[in-house]
Amino acid sequence: MAAAAFHNIVGTLPAHGSCNGSGSQNWVGNFSWRAISKGVSVEIGPSRRVRHCVSGCKLGVIRASTSQTPVFNPVSLPSNNSGNDSRKKSNETALILMRHGESLWNEKNLFTGCVDVPLTKKGVEEAIEAGNRISNIPVDMIYTSALIRAQMTAMLAMTQHRRKKVPVIMHNESEQAKAWSQIFSDETTRQTIPVIAAWQLNERMYGELQGLNKQETADRYGKEQVHEWRRSYDIPPPNGESLEMCAERAxxxxxxxxxxxLLSGKNVMIAAHGNSLRSIIMYLDKLTSQEVISLELSTGIPMLYIFKEGKFIRRGSPIAPSEAGVYAYTRSLALYRQKLDEMLH
Structure with a gap:
């Protein structure tokens, strides 16, 4: 009964309004987000990984609602239908982008690319801290790359989520894999989050640089050449991918x-890599090829976007759950956290 009641009350809350995305352009760390022109002041930050804290940012005033609309739906495999039917269902949803925590090759200063290496102890801690930052934000679907460091980050982050749903990797590689991974309890299914792994979200392939020490490579080929391979938009490393090529697939x-x-009302988290996420951010924020090459993403720091009426509005990095700031971004996020508080305390 309690589980059923919780299922009916807490979930992907319908939009009852949204903050106006207009206003001045600000920067948190290396990420920009737009402050709201009216409302209360909320400090976003500080955190140990945010380089340039922004305070006094004006956000829309949020008021509580008495809505008790049941909104959680049983888990189902994602549909590829992007036609008019799904667009008609569009409402306000959350998109979380998260670069994996520090990997063993990050620690060793090696070019990693598509080599599949796990997280360090620090990377595990970063993933858990990232989970704390998003613990009050609804997540209905998770997408990761096919690489273990991204999958570990997603799984560890979700251990901290207050909703306590279980992330379950969907195995669609064969009919047998689908049949063997089937869940036969509707209630259990409702308490899971499907996780889709896709190679298209992998880090860009660094070609013949993979496994090489970055400093030694710079000493051998020259700093300018290595910088061009790493930071240019359309010049790939030897037998590897450029950022442009990575962006095409991601x-x-x-x-x-x-x-x-997102159009159908699902809240989505993507756990991936520096270059695949830079590519997606380029699309979301309409960055030029020159703007995206200067975009740096820190490991284990989630970024929040609000998807509303076909537009993506950047909201920066959610701060620790003890801080209220991020939940004033939209009424639906505020209500979601309020209902979690009511049900879990």
Whole structure:
């Protein structure tokens, strides 16, 4: 009974309004977000990984609602339908982007690319801290790359979520894999979050640099050459991918598979890599090829976007759950946290 009541009350809350995305352009760390022109002042930050704290940012005034609309739906495999039917269901949803925590090759200062290495102890701690930052934000679908460091980050982050749903990796590689991973309890299914792993979200392939020490490579080829391989938009390393090539696959996957989920009302988290996420951010924020090459993403720091009426509004990095600031971004997030508080205390 308690589980059923909780299922009916807490979930992806319908939008009853949203903050106006207009206003001045600000920067948190290396991420920009737009302050609201009216309302109360809320400090976003500080955190140990935010380089340039912004305070006094004006956000829309949020008031509580008595809505008790049941909104959690049983888990189902994502649909690729991006037609008019899914667009009609569009409402305000959350999109969380999260770069994986520090990997063993990050620690060793090696080019990693598509080599599949796990997290360090520090990376595990970063993933858990990232989970604390998003513990009051609804998550209905999770997408990760096919690489273990991104999958570990997603799983560890969700251990901290107050909703306590269990992330379950969907195995669609064969009919047998689908059949063997089937869940036969409707109630258990409702308490899970499908996790879709896709190679298109992998880090860009660094070609012949993979496994090489970054400093030694700079000493061998020269700093300017290595910088060009790492930071130019359309010049790949030897037998590897450029950022442009990485963007082609990552953005195409986002538009075909992930955006339809947002349009249908799902809240989505993506755990991936520096370059695949830079590519997606380039699409979301309409950055130029020159702007995106200067975008740096820290490991284990989630970024929040609000998807409303077909537009993506950057909201910066959610801070610790003891801080109220991020939940004033939209009424639906404020209500979601309020209902978690009511049910869990």
């Amino acid at each position: 953005v195409a996957y986002f538009k075909e598979h992930i955006e339809p989920q």
